[in-house]
Amino acid sequence: xxxxxxxxxxxxxxxxxxxxxxxxxxxxxxxxxxxxxxxxxxxxxxxxxxxxxxxxxxxxxxxxxxxxxxxxxxxxxxxxxxxxxxxxxxxxxxxxxxxxxxxxxxxxxxxxxxxxxxxxxxxxxxxxxxxxxxxxxxxxxxxxxxxxxxxxxxxxxxxxxxxxxxxxxxxxxxxxxxxxxxxxxxxxxxxxxxxxxxxxxxxxxxxxxxxxxxxxxxxxxxxxxxxxxxxxxxxxxxxxxxxxxxxxxxxxxxxxxxxxxxxxxxxxxxxxxxxxxxxxxxxxxxxx
Numbered sequence: 503x504x505x506x507x508x509x510x511x512x513x514x515x516x517x518x519x520x521x522x523x524x525x526x527x528x529x530x531x532x533x534x535x536x537x538x539x540x541x542x543x544x545x546x547x548x549x550x551x552x553x554x555x556x557x558x559x560x561x562x563x564x565x566x567x568x569x570x571x572x573x574x575x576x577x578x579x580x581x582x583x584x585x586x587x588x589x590x591x592x593x594x595x596x597x598x599x600x601x602x603x604x605x606x607x608x609x610x611x612x613x614x615x616x617x618x619x620x621x622x623x624x625x626x627x628x629x630x631x632x633x634x635x636x637x638x639x640x641x642x643x644x645x646x647x648x649x650x651x652x653x654x655x656x657x658x659x660x661x662x663x664x665x666x667x668x669x670x671x672x673x674x675x676x677x678x679x680x681x682x683x684x685x686x687x688x689x690x691x692x693x694x695x696x697x698x699x700x701x702x703x704x705x706x707x708x709x710x711x712x713x714x715x716x717x718x719x720x721x722x723x724x725x726x727x728x729x730x731x732x733x734x735x736x737x738x739x740x741x742x743x744x745x746x747x748x749x750x751x752x753x754x755x756x757x758x759x760x761x762x763x764x765x766x767x768x769x770x771x772x773x774x775x776x777x778x779x780x781x782x783x784x785x786x787x788x789x790x
Contacts, residue, residue, distance in 0.1 A: 513587035524562035560662035609703035612649040614713035618762035644695030666690035714767040718774040729781025735771030
């Protein structure tokens with residue numbers, strides 16, 4: 503969480519955004535003093551829950567959605583704590599605003615690098631240009647539970663159902679059916695994607711991304727956490743991009759190519775066990 507938040511502070515124009523932090527009963531003793539200090543310093547709104555629930559992600563997102571609608575925001579960007587901004591690019595916020603204003607069929611915009619290992623599953627895409635940035639419209643993939651999203655869409659879909667889960671669930675019908683621990687319980691990401699598909703609303707990805715997703719990442723499943731927990735040896739887990747790497751992103755953009763997490767997100771001062779999203783370490787700790 504610290505890694506994610508401080509990368510936002512370094513790389514995003516805070517005068518143009520409102521930061522919200524939603525905490526689902528974090529057990530680390532250092533968390534509250536740190537978050538309270540940062541909230542005071544940067545005028546961050548914090549919501550703390552004192553219990554854990556299997557739909558904790560969507561409970562948090564529903565709180566943020568209601569906050570945004572009540573404050574008449576137009577756009578919300580859901581960033582989970584395993585993301586890290588990799589360099590500062592202020593003009594992407596202006597581009598996002600323009601796309602949402604001019605293209606009503608777009609419900610969600612991503613500015614993150616994508617997984618190379620998933621490129622075969624991208625399906626059909628359509629490229630368009632806004633200013634100097636090319637964007638890929640995913641024609642066969644649906645909206646998910648992160649990224650810049652139109653808040654008004656939730657006035658049509660409603661909030662996430664109270665019984666959906668972010669992992670281990672399976673859909674009842676249609677797209678994204680997957681087996682899981684909770685039989686007959688729907689996955690919230692799939693629910694939202696299906697709602698947007700029914701309204702013929704697409705998601706897109708910037709070909710000038712500035713956000714990376716950590717690999718070999720520790721994770722929580724219910725009351726158990728897996729993988730390695732350690733502070734970053736430097737300021738961030740992943741090295742901030744240098745100009746040579748930023749130039750590579752710009753070249754990829756001109757060539758209508760995606761930039762991949764595995765190519766540019768480099769562990770800073772620690773050795774990764776895998777370039778997959780989750781740590782392969784099979785040692786688990788209870789967080790009750």
